[in-house]
Amino acid sequence: MIIRKNISQVLLGLVLLSTGCTEFIEPSIEKKNVTLLAPSNGTESAVYAQTFWWEEVDNALQYRLQVATPDFNNPARLILDTIITKSRFSYTLDPGNYQWRVRAENGSSQTPYGKAAFIIQPSSIEDQQVQLQSPANNLITNQSSSVFKWLALFGADKYQLQIDTSNFEDETILFFNKSTPNQEFNVTLTKDKVYRWRVKAMNATVESKWSVIQSVTLDKTPPGVVFLTSPTNEQVVSKNVTLKWEALAEAKKYQLYVFKSDGSSVYSSTFPIILTAATYSFTEGKSGEKLFWQVRAIDEAGNFGAFSEQRSFLIQ
Incomplete structure (x- = not known):
């Protein structure tokens, strides 16, 4: 009887291990590979704002994205080294030769890096678009003072920041409209409203396209009393x-x-x-x-x- 009972316990343990091991043991991803989608190896582009895109890896919790110039074998500079949870990331680069790589990670393992090289060709800023950084799009905040930030655009001398509460329907009555040589501006929001903002780059002769429009909501009104x-x-x-x-x-x-x-x-x-x-x-x-x-x-x-x-x- 004791032998039979022990055998039953062992068999039960094997069944639980085979059917529910992923609930207790994190699967290893070290033998998997990250498939890079864009920019693909050998790509040449005149667009400074690049979106790095790759296929998701099952059981990965995050991804490490790195960009170096000219490559990782002989790096002159590490441009980007960041951890993200999604399989896309946008970043604005200067003209030059680059290599990018991504690996998937979880709490106990990581994949090899997937690598690809690409070239950014010089182009007029007329064909470019400024990339906004913060505040995050659709942010709701109770802080009146907000720092609006964006990435530098190669060839630009200054930037025009516009903020409006009417979706830029009339540019003569904007809430905020100023230029700066910097890549950020501290602005005090005055009323509980939705503020939309955009940025364009300029130099002595030309202007870039406007950035995408993002929004930030100021809400300083407290919620009601709980019953x-x-x-x-x-x-x-x-x-x-x-x-x-x-x-x-x-x-x-x-x-x-x-x-x-x-x-x-x-x-x-x-x-x-x-x-x-x-x-x-x-x-x-x-x-x-x-x-x-x-x-x-x-x-x-x-x-x-x-x-x-x-x-x-x-x-x-």
Whole structure:
């Protein structure tokens, strides 16, 4: 009987290992290869803003992208060395000879690098487009002061930054319209609105195309007050009480406090806790303890709403 039982346990272990090993063991990707798509090896282009693109690798968590000039065997300069989670990345380069490479990585292994060489030919900035860097497109922020940044464009002496709240319908009444020799400008946004921005490069004779238009939203208005639903105030509850409140449409997260019987000392180092759901299972506490709790909402811009009422409950 003991032998049969041991054999059954071994067989069960083998079945679990064969059917669910990916849940416990991260697969190795060291024998896989990264297939580069663009720019392909030997490409020559007059476009300074290049989009590096490759096929995704199964079980990869991230990719290391590097660009060197003229190549990695005899590098004069490492232009780019970055970790990203997607399989595309855009970057603006000067004319010259380059080699780029990508490897896939996860927590325990990595692939060999896939490599390709390409050439950027000189061209007029009239044919080029400035690449915007930050703020990230569609950012929602509660910070009035924003630094607008973009990548340098070869052949440019200065840049024109325009910001508008009406999608550039009338360039005579823009919110912001200034030139600078730098690749950034600090601008103070004044009202809760959606601001759209764009940049073009210039030199003494010509101008580039306008960049793509990106947006940033200023939102300094806090969300509303959370209404607590259960337990009701001073309710007697069993241990492991579920705290609930009404979800707010403008809330992305909630901050929950649970206090000791004095109503002001946090119950434990767990609190305050940030939650995405409008409920929390409180498993701490002792029989006979009277505890207090309250919640406030946090919106996407990071604004904190006012606290809800403070309620108490008694653990029976």
